[in-house]
Amino acid sequence: MPAGSDFLQLRAAEAPAKGLTGWLADGLRGAIAAGRLAPGARLPPTRQLAAELGVSRGVVVQAYQRLVDEGLAGARTGSGTVVARHAAVTPRPPADRRRTLHELRLPLSTPDGIDLNLSPGVPDLSAFPRAAWLRAERVVLDRVTAADLGYGDPGGIPRLRAALAAWLARTRGVLAEADDILVCGGVAQGLALLAQVLTSRGEAAWAVEDPGSRGARDQMLHWRVRPEPVPVDDHGLRVEPLIGTGLRTVLLTPAHQFPTGVVLAPDRRRELLAWAAAGDRLVIEDDYDAEHRYDRAPVAALQGTAPESVAYLGSVSKSLAPGIRLGWLIAPRRLQADLLAAKHASDLGSSALPQLTLAELLANGDYERHLRTVRARQRVHRDALLAGLRAHLPQARVRGVAAGLHLLAELPAGVDDVAFADRIRENGVLVHPLTWHRLLPGPPGLVIGYAAHPPDRLAEAAARLGRAR
Structure with a gap:
């Protein structure tokens, strides 16, 4: 479907008394460079655009031809004039959003290189009813x-x-x-x-x-x-x-x-x-x-x-x-x-x-039925992680297993839980060091979520934690 004139961001009242073709051609180039007209996009029919801008159809025809001559557009039988596939778009600066999300340590923000996000607070989204x-x-x-x-x-x-x-x-x-x-x-x-x-x-x-x-x-x-x-x-x-x-x-x-x-x-x-x-x-x-x-x-x-x-x-x-x-x-x-x-x-x-x-x-009653199903499912997840930690991280004291979507693995005194979590991260697993959740100094630990992954993946995660010791 062809575009209208809005992409040009031009006002007919501001059109010059002379040089209308150049004014319109500049507007078209600007729309292509800014990405408002993407490669392959169909330009409006010449009569439609002329009516919307309050100019003669000849002005639009000449402006389109300039784009064709410059290689920015092409005419296709039955399709009108379209933006060239190779038309350059001014690149935008790279977004810093992912880095910001990681700095905030949001549970659903998974850094690159992580294939097992065991952050606490991440539910089992595959169980959504x-x-x-x-x-x-x-x-x-x-x-x-x-x-x-x-x-x-x-x-x-x-x-x-x-x-x-x-x-x-x-x-x-x-x-x-x-x-x-x-x-x-x-x-x-x-x-x-x-x-x-x-x-x-x-x-x-x-x-x-x-x-x-x-x-x-x-x-x-x-x-x-x-x-x-x-x-x-x-x-x-x-x-x-x-x-x-x-x-x-x-x-x-x-x-x-x-x-x-x-x-x-x-x-x-x-x-x-x-x-x-x-x-x-x-x-x-x-x-x-x-x-x-x-x-x-x-x-x-x-x-x-x-x-x-x-x-x-x-x-x-x-x-x-x-x-x-x-x-x-x-x-x-x-x-x-x-x-x-x-x-x-x-x-x-x-x-x-x-x-x-x-x-x-x-x-x-569907909400309550869903909760019963999820509780049974999460119990299996929890048990798989518990078994894995007992096998691969036996020095940890595990707490908080009776409820919730995470558990706390308390570590022996003297362990740097932040450094330990960093080593675990190098193995592709994301967990929270307990220190992140403290204001005052205290015993070390790892806060580990188990809701978002099936039992076999949780067993694999526990093995990787053990290898990071």
């Missing part, structure tokens, strides 16, 4: 209204918020009405909204688990929130050092601590919520992978015990796929109006069709 999603999407498209596709409530489509309220109450013990739920673009956007609202209220520093999520800390810094480390032990976040910080906000992963995998002990939960209630403080609960559990009963969310002290975050990034960009934030009601305003200012609201599709999956 395509058939169920397609069925749900067809149901949604069959009954979607014009209002559903307009600018709706920036907090989320009511149908999804109602479905999430029921689902989270049943599976996570969350206490919320539909209007308490703010649908957002994953946990990342939820954190961003909280950072904007809390910093505007003077909360420019938050306590964080140490070790804890490097990604969450990096995002806090982007939003000018200073992370202050609070140590984690075998029972989770230590509340006494938290009290000692004097801070009013803490971000933590109580159900499955990242990266150690420990569960916040009952006495620590009570101490933490007492700390929050005593001073109008805030606990930000990142429930990032609560659906994935294998060898223990589910641990209820903190939010259900103290909804006015806890901001609860969750998403479908680990259960379905991170590319869907759907999550939820349930905050104390004193923060909800400001968070909704921040969400509206950010993007006017999340995409409607994915929200409606997820609501249908929750309503028809």
